[in-house]
Amino acid sequence: MLEADFKYIIDTFFALFSMVLIIFMVPGFAMLESGLVRTKNVSAVLTANIMIYAVASLSFLLIGYTVAFGSWENTSMSIFAAFMFQMAFVGKTVNIMSGGVSERIKIIPLVIFTVIMASVIYPLVVNISWGTDILSGTMFDIDMYDLAGSTVIHSTGGWALLAAILIIGPRKGRYKDGKIRVIPASNIPLVVLGALLLWIGWFGFNGGSVGSISSIESANTVAKTIMNTNTAGLSGAIIAGVIMYLRYKLFDITMILNGALGGLVAVTAGPDLYDIYTPILIGLIAGALVVFAVPLFDKLKFDDPVGALSVHLVNGIWGTLAVGVFVDEISILAQLKGIAVVAVFAFTSSFVVLFIINKIVAFRAEDDVQVEGLDVNEVGVEAYPEFKRAI
Numbered sequence: 001m002l003e004a005d006f007k008y009i010i011d012t013f014f015a016l017f018s019m020v021l022i023i024f025m026v027p028g029f030a031m032l033e034s035g036l037v038r039t040k041n042v043s044a045v046l047t048a049n050i051m052i053y054a055v056a057s058l059s060f061l062l063i064g065y066t067v068a069f070g071s072w073e074n075t076s077m078s079i080f081a082a083f084m085f086q087m088a089f090v091g092k093t094v095n096i097m098s099g100g101v102s103e104r105i106k107i108i109p110l111v112i113f114t115v116i117m118a119s120v121i122y123p124l125v126v127n128i129s130w131g132t133d134i135l136s137g138t139m140f141d142i143d144m145y146d147l148a149g150s151t152v153i154h155s156t157g158g159w160a161l162l163a164a165i166l167i168i169g170p171r172k173g174r175y176k177d178g179k180i181r182v183i184p185a186s187n188i189p190l191v192v193l194g195a196l197l198l199w200i201g202w203f204g205f206n207g208g209s210v211g212s213i214s215s216i217e218s219a220n221t222v223a224k225t226i227m228n229t230n231t232a233g234l235s236g237a238i239i240a241g242v243i244m245y246l247r248y249k250l251f252d253i254t255m256i257l258n259g260a261l262g263g264l265v266a267v268t269a270g271p272d273l274y275d276i277y278t279p280i281l282i283g284l285i286a287g288a289l290v291v292f293a294v295p296l297f298d299k300l301k302f303d304d305p306v307g308a309l310s311v312h313l314v315n316g317i318w319g320t321l322a323v324g325v326f327v328d329e330i331s332i333l334a335q336l337k338g339i340a341v342v343a344v345f346a347f348t349s350s351f352v353v354l355f356i357i358n359k360i361v362a363f364r365a366e367d368d369v370q371v372e373g374l375d376v377n378e379v380g381v382e383a384y385p386e387f388k389r390a391i
Contacts, residue, residue, distance in 0.1 A: 007212075095157070097164050142341050154313070199264065265315040294310045
């Protein structure tokens, strides 16, 4: 067998294996989000997650991939493996948005937005960062380093979520008489399972983004990337637990898990560039940011049941900046410019699209529907029919 053929086969297998790990994030998001909402909305959340995966993937196949990369040509691995790897990412931007507006969003307008996000908005962000770059040669051309998408994926989803929250508003009864009503999670074991599935999926998310494993150098880079990814998650979880205990004398498992996810988001921009110690600091800062950002967004009345703004938007920004801070060869100004360009485009385009869709088909479920639960009204199947539904 020729060496070129061997590398082609190995890298094709590597892309497909990484894709499978990333797909584990589909049940990861589904379990995490369904565990954090009330029992009366669990089936609706699960249905939304499955529809996002199906609709986003097909939209990316038919339109989005070509918008992002211009063509299907690839000489280093099978074009089908290259597509499948990129396809595994696309639904995550909508998962971030849908989780943050859980318990009051209807499925049909969400599906419509998914089509547009997967066909146009996200592929254009990919185009100017990883793809053919339609902004090349213009004043808006960006030279941002973002290996696996701290900004391209996580911040894009976070900006879309912020636009959605501004348009849709909070859940009924979440903020009343100037006070924040605590709405507890319904199933902590599912939250833990979901977070750990996301954590496992991140190894394919970041490791696979190296692009090749068919040489000693690239294999070492992949291994270091995965190790650094895990390290940032570990330190994010630890610092979140420590801060929560110091403040409240309690270990809040949901905050610990979000601290871990925040660390994973933050390290995603440059895990291949760091030494083995830098991700510890990146994760510590990320976990702390999550702990302090969650109550801040609540004070602003940005109702986010899963903490997606704190995990994905805040730490998507921090993680992209961190590359410029900790890697000498990377300009922090270039990172800032990339963050700014993506922020303006992702937020503005998402807001306009969401606003128009909302005028045609309202995103927000009516108050009486929210009280009864979206399981009954949106999908007709209750996840826990033997339980009394909470108000």
